[in-house]
Amino acid sequence: MTGSFAAGGPPDTGAPPDRPGAGDGGYSAADEAMARAAAAGWSPDAIQIEHRSTWQDVWQRFRRDKFAVVGAVLILLLIAMAVFAPWIAPHDPTMQYEDGITMQGQPVGPSAKFLLGTDPLGRDLLSRIIYGARVSLVIGVLANGFALVLGVVFGLAAGYFRGGTETFLMRATDVMMAFPIYLFAIALVSVLKPSIWILILVIGIVYWTPMTRVIHGEVLSIREKEFVDAARLTGCSNARVLFRHILPHLVAVVIVYTSLGIATTILFESTLSYIGLGVQPPTPSWGQMISEGQSYYLSAPHLVIYPGLAIMITVLAFNLVGDGLRDAFDPQQRRR
């Protein structure tokens, strides 16, 4: 997601140039005859039009928000960490080292060989945290993407078609939201053997509701705009009105909610893994690492502290970016 912004960025020129004067069109035409004359007088090369798209505007505003940029950099680092884990990690995350455990069977603390110490099975904690980023990011992005697709489809349908469709979908959303989501997820996972894919499915099913509500509300206000009437009047089909005219106006809201939602999703995965229903050993996951380390929290606090920090930094980064995007997409902030 952040990639598209970087790609859409304009060649940087520092301060944003003033918008070109908009007075070169119809103003000059006092009546039709004059308009024609003016039209005839225009030469194609005479007017250089500096064009700035919505995306460029958003990028301009986003990059001025220091916290958001820090968040974006953190996310890029996390992604790099996940992708290049085999090269970055000093050890094999599943390897149980004999010198990673004391004679009393206790995990060892940070040392030159094990930078962040080892876990109770003698595995290198740093390597496990680095590999754990894979699980967190994959689940964060995919589960959220799944929730997003459901939310957008249901929200669009409910908001645009109204009537029975709307009543059914929105009441179903209410029912889902009234459900205790952790209980629901726990029930689902225990029925369907836990794995990463089941986890993604379950988180998606649990988290589509807020997105549906937000999209539904947005669509309700957009569909009353005159340009939607105009589109229908030009002969656009429902599908074209929905995807060409309404959906583009939801992009901002979707991006913002997704970036905030990823943080929630990562936390949710950690929670499920913590109670043993998430990612199954030996695959490392941050929540599961905290869960395994908690009984050693007095003798080896690093087992809880470092995975906890990893979760915190990741969630914080996504929240910072989400906040930054929300501000950047707000046209009221244009002149900030």
Next chain:
Amino acid sequence: MSAVAVTPAGCAGEDNGGDGDALVTVDDLAVHFPITSGIVLRHTVGAVRAVDGVSLTVKRGETLGLVGESGCGKSTTGRAILQLIRPTRGRVLYEGTDLAHLRGRALRRQRRRMQMIFQDPYASLNSRMTVGDIVGEPLLVHRLRDRAGRHERVRELLQTVGINPNTQNRYPHEFSGGQRQRIGIARALAVEPNFIVCDEPISALDVSIRAQIINLLQALQREFGLTYLFIAHDLSVVRHISDRVAVMYLGRVVELAANAGLYGEPLHPYTQALLSAVPIPDPEAEERRRAVVLQGDVPSPADPPPGCHFHTRCPAMRKGLCDREDPALREARPGHSVACHLVTESDYPRIRAGEDDLAEVAG
């Protein structure tokens, strides 16, 4: 597009009948918006009768003005004619085809023939589309041109409405209100329609640009033989642009006449009150002008009064008649229809009796 002899303003409307030259016929059109109650068990408890039995014809090549105060249902009428809002009752005939019963593809095909120019140029253009895409979309949807042809046609259309055709790749927010309205007009023209509903096309514009847009609309009408339904609340503008004028009050047409007839001899008491409120651009005449001030407010369209909708505020109201029976819209003078019980062949209720006090007239 057929070549059409355009009737000069003020001379049309001599014959009101004869469906031969009627392009759009509206028959007993009604739009009721349900008032619902309850969240889970939603049920209808009433209806806002925004439009309640409107009948009118728009003749080929003319401009029919539709006036009335805010909330009287004139915009809803325009939208219902174009089927943007589905009518609750009544027929809308376009060249003999009843639009109210068309669905899906058949309706979309008919929409090539009729377009709309919207009130708010800031809301009527999709801010995420370039001007070229906006104006070219009708051509794309109706598969009228290939890619290159579309591009050429969009240039032509923008030029026609007085917008620099090189601005195709720009977005609506880069234009002023008047320019945006021109872009909206270009979009409406793209499919070569015969009939255009202008829904208060200048109300949202700066006063200094209004005349430009009016002149543009008139020039386009001459050039392409367009037929307009011109919705407005500005009586002087309507007088300037229209051949015939229909006056609406609370969801109904109360008077419909040629320009000269309506402004010269308004028969309906409401029309008289409305016209008396128009300022005269002459200080001395303006000094002598006495506006009829109607008592009370417009009744709620959710609960319109029985009989004549205007009787609650009419200074000439006759008890037992006006508050009981619905007046039908009938031709009281040649080419001049009015919906009032008190208009007879030789006389009509005069509520603007010179300098007299309103109370005297009413008593």
